Amino acid sequence: MTVLSWDRYLAVCSPINSMKVRTNSVAIGVLLSCSFLATLMLSPVLRESMVLKVNKLTGVRLYEDTNDLIESDKHGLTISK
Secondary structure, eight states, rough: HHHHHHHHHHHOOOGGGGTTTHHHHHHOOOOOHHHHHHHHHHHHHHHHHHOEEEEETTOEETTOOHHHHHHHHHHEEEEEE
């Protein structure tokens, strides 16, 4: 969305001068730069994230291979967060 907004801004505000900047190679460079920056900023979240199993009714965390998880699965009350 950022790249699209940037391109539309250039096209509307200075349509003739922006023709030099609005090329395929510049577009690819900007897209790769934005993708790299977004991945870099998201990396702490990706590194620290984990999936937990929780009982829908009580909100209590369920641990693997426990009787509580087996019972919750049996009744369809387990969700993953």
